[in-house]
Amino acid sequence: MFTFLQLQTDTIASAASNVVIEKIAPNTEISVLGFILKGGFFLIPIAILLFYTFYVIIERYLYITKASKTDSKLIQEVGDKLNSGNIEMARIIVERNNTSAANILKEGVLVIGRPIAEIESNMDRAADIEIGEMERRLGHLGLIAGIAPTLGFVGTISGVIKIFYSISVTENISIGNISGGLYEKMISSGAGLIVGIIAYSAYHILNGKIDDFALKIQKQILEFVNIIQRA
Structure with missing residues (x-):
């Protein structure tokens, strides 16, 4: 009799264990794209800002790199001809x-x-124009660096508002209901911060390249003026 009861107990425990395993081991894997899409509507403008940010970075980097090249032999050749x-x-x-x-x-x-003085002033004005051409659209990166995180934050806030509205209607205040909706809405904040960091970093890196060019060109103007004065 004891053996029979023990056998039944083991059978019930084994069945219960299988049920628990089946309940707690569902497939919770999700693709990266599926995870990102849970961020909601505000991910659309953030994604647009991301693509535009990459466009501006690539276009400006190529333009600035090409335009800011300086040939050390150029000023020497010009000086020889002027002399x-x-x-x-x-x-x-x-x-x-x-x-x-x-x-x-x-x-x-x-x-x-x-x-x-007139020659130097004329060259300074030309330098200002060239630097202005290099700085075109860089202000957009500075603007995106501020807008993208704000959009992400607004997306999260709107999601939190919806969560609390749902709680007020359904009176379901379970942790799963709150945390599940909250993590989805915080995706937009994370995405906005990432776009903002990319735009902010690129803005300062590209401006650094322009500042280096401005310093080199001022030295070149000074050298050119000295050549004229010696000629």
Whole structure:
């Protein structure tokens, strides 16, 4: 009799164990895309800002890298032609060099013969124009760095409002109901922060490249003025 009862007990325990395992071991895996899509409506504008951010970063990086190239031999060649009195050849040399530095030198070559202050001022204005061209659309990155995290935060807040509204209607205040809805809405905050960090970092990196160019071009202008004064 004891053996029979023990056998029944073991059978019931085994069955209960199987039921528990079946209940607690469902397949909870979710794809990365599926996880991201749970972030809600506000992920759409954040995604648009992300794609635009990458476009601006790539386009500006390629433009700035190309335009800010400086040839150490260029100013030497121009100086040699100016010292020999061949201003026309100096102009041809800077025109065939398609960089911002060459464009600034060209403005100086074109006004040779005028007072030094006027030549230097003309080159400074040309430098400001070239730097302004490099800075185009960089302000958009600064704007996105502020907008994207804000959009993510608004998405999370709207989700929290919906959760509490649902609780007020259904009176279901279970942890699963609250945490399940909350983690989905916090995805938008995380996405917004990531986009903001990318835009903020790119903004300062690209501006750093422009600042380096501005320093180099000021040295080049000074060198050009010294060449004219010695000629």
